[in-house]
Amino acid sequence: MPTAWARRANNNLRKIPYNLVEPEHPVLHRPAGRVVSFGMEELDVIAHRLFLTCKMNGGVAIAAPQVGIPLQIVVVDEGDHGVVFCNPVVETGGKLVAGTESCLSLPGRLFRVPRHHRAVVAGQDINGEPFGADVSGFNARKWQHEASHLAGRLLSDDFPEVLLPNGPQTKGFAG
Numbered sequence: 001m002p003t004a005w006a007r008r009a010n011n012n013l014r015k016i017p018y019n020l021v022e023p024e025h026p027v028l029h030r031p032a033g034r035v036v037s038f039g040m041e042e043l044d045v046i047a048h049r050l051f052l053t054c055k056m057n058g059g060v061a062i063a064a065p066q067v068g069i070p071l072q073i074v075v076v077d078e079g080d081h082g083v084v085f086c087n088p089v090v091e092t093g094g095k096l097v098a099g100t101e102s103c104l105s106l107p108g109r110l111f112r113v114p115r116h117h118r119a120v121v122a123g124q125d126i127n128g129e130p131f132g133a134d135v136s137g138f139n140a141r142k143w144q145h146e147a148s149h150l151a152g153r154l155l156s157d158d159f160p161e162v163l164l165p166n167g168p169q170t171k172g173f174a175g
């Protein structure tokens with residue numbers, strides 16, 4: 001059990017966003033490791049800080065490698081709260097849908113990215129209990145983007161960039 005002091009320290013830490021790592025950081029370019037320990041306060045602190053980081057940077061979801069943590073953790077922004085997925089495995093289906101995406105890890109850049117219409121996510125919650133989602137459309141796009149982060153891929157590895165006459169912009173999806 002954490003001491004009262006540690007609990008206070010962790011409560012304060014929860015309110016501090018992380019810094020996003022630079023696009024060249026190796027953690028963004030190799031597969032993330034599985035979360036094997038659950039129910040620890042540290043995991044809860046990481047989840048809170050990820051959610052805050054996502055919010056502050058205008059993202060719709062965030063993966064732990066984007067802040068330098070080499071673990072399979074994704075937090076999805078659900079408005080007033082975040083939903084935490086550990087070790088998510090994403091299966092895709094349905095037709096490919098054209099679209100554009102930006103990435104918190106590639107600020108100011110936009111990419112043309114076809115994604116499957118449907119995604120079925122199977123993972124664990126913050127306590128290690130089986131947890132999943134069956135989503136389509138925008139949410140399916142979101143999950144395919146995050147799954148790539150956990151696999152160590154960035155949009156710039158796999159998709160063409162949209163070059164706009166007015167210069168860099170980040171409108172639309174960012175995760």
Ligand SMILES: [Zn+2]
Nearest residue numbers: 103104105175
């Ligand atoms: Zn991203």
